Every structure is written in C-alpha cells, then in structure tokens.
Amino acid sequence: MSIEKENFLRTKFIHCLQQLDPSTPPRWGKMSVQQMIEHFAEAVRNACGKNKVENFYYPIEQVAAMHEFMMTDKPFKENTKNPFLGEEPDAARFKTVQAAIGNLQEEFIDFFAAFEKDPQLLVRNPFFGDLNFEQSVQLLYKHAAHHLRQFGA
Numbered sequence: 001m002s003i004e005k006e007n008f009l010r011t012k013f014i015h016c017l018q019q020l021d022p023s024t025p026p027r028w029g030k031m032s033v034q035q036m037i038e039h040f041a042e043a044v045r046n047a048c049g050k051n052k053v054e055n056f057y058y059p060i061e062q063v064a065a066m067h068e069f070m071m072t073d074k075p076f077k078e079n080t081k082n083p084f085l086g087e088e089p090d091a092a093r094f095k096t097v098q099a100a101i102g103n104l105q106e107e108f109i110d111f112f113a114a115f116e117k118d119p120q121l122l123v124r125n126p127f128f129g130d131l132n133f134e135q136s137v138q139l140l141y142k143h144a145a146h147h148l149r150q151f152g153a
Helices: 003-019 033-047 060-070 097-117 133-150
Strands: 123-125 129-131
Touching (some): 003 097, 003 133, 033 123, 033 133, 060 133, 129 133
Antiparallel strands (some): 123 129
C-alpha cells in the first residue's frame, strides 16, 4: 500500500486544487478547473460504490490489461477519452469552485469511511475491474495527477 498516495489524496490534493486559478485554461481537453473538480468528485463517488456498476466497458480479457496498467506509475495519456463522457464537458453544477471543492472534500470523507467500515469492500470500476481500497487509492491518485498536469499544477 502506498501511504504516500493515500496521504496525498487525504491531505494534499485539495490544497493543490485550492491553489489553482479558476480561469486557468487546460493544457488539453475542454474542461474548466471547476468542471474538472466536479468530474473528479464523481470519480470519488464511483470509487466508494455510491454509483453501482454492473458491467465492464471492455471485454473481461481487456479489463485485466487495463488493471495492470492502472497499478503502474505510467500516467494517463493527455486527451484520454472517457466513453461515458460526451464531446463537451458537463455544465458546472455548483455556483463556485469553492463549492465544488467542498463537495469533493465530502466525497473523499465518504470514500475513506466506506473502506474503514468495510476493509474488504470491492467496488466495480467499468474500466479497471473490481477494486479494493489500495487499488482504488492507486486509481484516484493516477487520475488526480493526470488532472493536475492538465492544469499545470
């Protein structure tokens, strides 16, 4: 288990987001800072099982390869497409970046609480398979690093 990655998600990621200028343009993609934060909050919701996933997006043989990639330190490529997202980013749901960050903090609290309540919890990710806590932290860390690079942080 990478305590450093868990610690980053628990204590440093939110601080990095708070330091971003909301008007910073992305280095790639179309999301604004606020849309990215709201997108990430949805990823955290998914990671603790609030949004139930039944099926895998790829054939099971490909999910195993995706899982293997997920567990490496190789970054996601710029402009990696999520087939569940449209060509245009979703409109912001919150009135301010600060409100979106507050929502993300709440989602992180729920994420860590879900795994503290049930350390054996497995949550299905449609791309990477059934993930335990360590694997979920790895994916969220990789995802966070991707979006911080997207905005030059």
